[in-house]
Amino acid sequence: MTWLVIIVIFFIFLTPMDSFADSMMVITKGNALRERCRFYSPIKSTLNYGDILDINSTEGDWYKAKFKGVSGCIHKSALEAKSVSSFEGISRQGQGVSQQEVALAGKGFNPEVEKAFRAKNPNLKYNIVDAIERYNVDEKRVFEFIRMGGLTQP
Amino acid sequence: MKRFFLIFFILFCYGCLSTGSTDLTGHLKTIKTATEELSKASRPISDVEEYYVGRALAARILTNYKVLNNALLIDYINLVGLSIAMHSERPNTYGGYHFTLLDTMEKNAFACPGGIIFITKGMLLSAKSEDELAAILAHEIAHINNKDGISSIKSARWTEALTIIGTQVARTYTSAEISKLVSLFEGAIDDVFKTIVVNGYSQQQEFSADEKAVNYLKKAGYNPKALVDFITNLNVQGSSGGGIMNTHPSSSARLEKLMETTFQIPVDISSMNNRLERFKAVIKKTIQ
Numbered sequence: 001m002t003w004l005v006i007i008v009i010f011f012i013f014l015t016p017m018d019s020f021a022d023s024m025m026v027i028t029k030g031n032a033l034r035e036r037c038r039f040y041s042p043i044k045s046t047l048n049y050g051d052i053l054d055i056n057s058t059e060g061d062w063y064k065a066k067f068k069g070v071s072g073c074i075h076k077s078a079l080e081a082k083s084v085s086s087f088e089g090i091s092r093q094g095q096g097v098s099q100q101e102v103a104l105a106g107k108g109f110n111p112e113v114e115k116a117f118r119a120k121n122p123n124l125k126y127n128i129v130d131a132i133e134r135y136n137v138d139e140k141r142v143f144e145f146i147r148m149g150g151l152t153q154p
Numbered sequence: 155m156k157r158f159f160l161i162f163f164i165l166f167c168y169g170c171l172s173t174g175s176t177d178l179t180g181h182l183k184t185i186k187t188a189t190e191e192l193s194k195a196s197r198p199i200s201d202v203e204e205y206y207v208g209r210a211l212a213a214r215i216l217t218n219y220k221v222l223n224n225a226l227l228i229d230y231i232n233l234v235g236l237s238i239a240m241h242s243e244r245p246n247t248y249g250g251y252h253f254t255l256l257d258t259m260e261k262n263a264f265a266c267p268g269g270i271i272f273i274t275k276g277m278l279l280s281a282k283s284e285d286e287l288a289a290i291l292a293h294e295i296a297h298i299n300n301k302d303g304i305s306s307i308k309s310a311r312w313t314e315a316l317t318i319i320g321t322q323v324a325r326t327y328t329s330a331e332i333s334k335l336v337s338l339f340e341g342a343i344d345d346v347f348k349t350i351v352v353n354g355y356s357q358q359q360e361f362s363a364d365e366k367a368v369n370y371l372k373k374a375g376y377n378p379k380a381l382v383d384f385i386t387n388l389n390v391q392g393s394s395g396g397g398i399m400n401t402h403p404s405s406s407a408r409l410e411k412l413m414e415t416t417f418q419i420p421v422d423i424s425s426m427n428n429r430l431e432r433f434k435a436v437i438k439k440t441i442q
Contacts, residue, residue: 027201028246108199108200108203109203112327120340124217125217126209129212132254150375150426
């Protein structure tokens with residue numbers, strides 16, 4: 001019986017894994033692959049929602065990943081494992097391929113629903129919300145603010 | 155003989171999987187897809203959907219309050235807020251964190267799902283230091299990460315929305331479907347608004363947010379005891395004109411819990427004083 005178990009385990013390890021098992025999708029509007037696995041580390045490549053990355057390894061809460069030939073670090077909270085393999089016609093590396101996946105992720109309460117909701121409720125202050133979201137603080141300033149305040153760099 | 159058949163079966167399965175060209179592979183894929191579809195049928199609200207709920211809630215809150223347009227102050231609260239958010243378990247949300255000020259002396263703060271956080275002028279002026287301001291923002295970030303606003307959406311409403319959203323690949327909604335989805339969306343915003351602005355979170359949610367806030371402050375290098383100090387001060391100042399006192403559990407209950415958590419945490423006084431100076435400078439330049 002022992003040799004049978006060994007054979008089974010042997011074949012399980014030999015069986016090819018899902019070819020997309022180490023791919024993950026960016027789930028934030030914008031993000032970046034960074035030189036080191038720290039926030040505010042220099043950006044090597046910018047990323048958009050729906051980009052599919054190849055994951056090489058992990059370092060704490062960070063993934064070491066590759067996108068369009070560029071390798072770098074990205075925090076785990078910006079990625080989600082997606083069942084890319086279940087969608088025919090989807091390839092990788094963000095060449096317009098994840099459109100179907102992006103569309104799927106964009107179902108439900110999405111821009112289309114917001115547009116109709118806004119039309120129905122013109123009194124709501126979406127213009128101010130847009131302005132709030134447009135306000136961005138430069139990363140270097142956050143880094144410096146943390147340093148000057150004797151705080152901990154994330 | 156049984157062993158022979160068992161080994162034959164294993165080899166057969168392995169052969170099917172490795173060539174990837176047999177019916178069995180197809181069947182396995184079908185089973186996998188079906189399982190995925192089944193899980194999506196009862197899926198929770200996604201980060202993207204959370205973002206749109208948060209935007210709608212913010213747009214509604216802004217019909218009741220005006221924004222305090224002060225560039226220096228808005229910049230400062232964003233710097234403090236981001237210094238903490240990056241140490242939370244969710245430093246990245248779909249739309250990111252955005253902090254802004256509401257021009258009212260009411261003492262309150264609101265965390266919209268997805269990352270927009272409002273703090274009132276009254277609340278800001280109740281804080282005595284940058285660390286106390288950080289404590290307020292850390293508590294609100296914790297509510298977002300705990301999905302306390304999103305979880306107030308009635309489950310029946312979301313279940314109904316899912317029947318329209320469906321599970322197959324995206325398609326354009328019919329006008330009837332859009333109309334129904336907008337109605338459900340409105341209902342969801344009502345649910346969240348009632349919880350965040352009118353009734354407040356549950357006592358348990360508040361305690362949990364306090365506990366997380368202490369953790370964020372500690373990680374970020376802020377003094378976690380600042381949350382205790384702030385709540386104590388708020389208690390002394392009392393409530394005038396509603397706000398946080400109406401929607402939060404009694405200060406004594408929160409303090410009791412917090413004292414246990416923060417009792418033994420060491421504090422770096424020198425850097426705290428530096429932060430106090432820059433806090434005073436910003437407040438002096440802008441409000442007082």
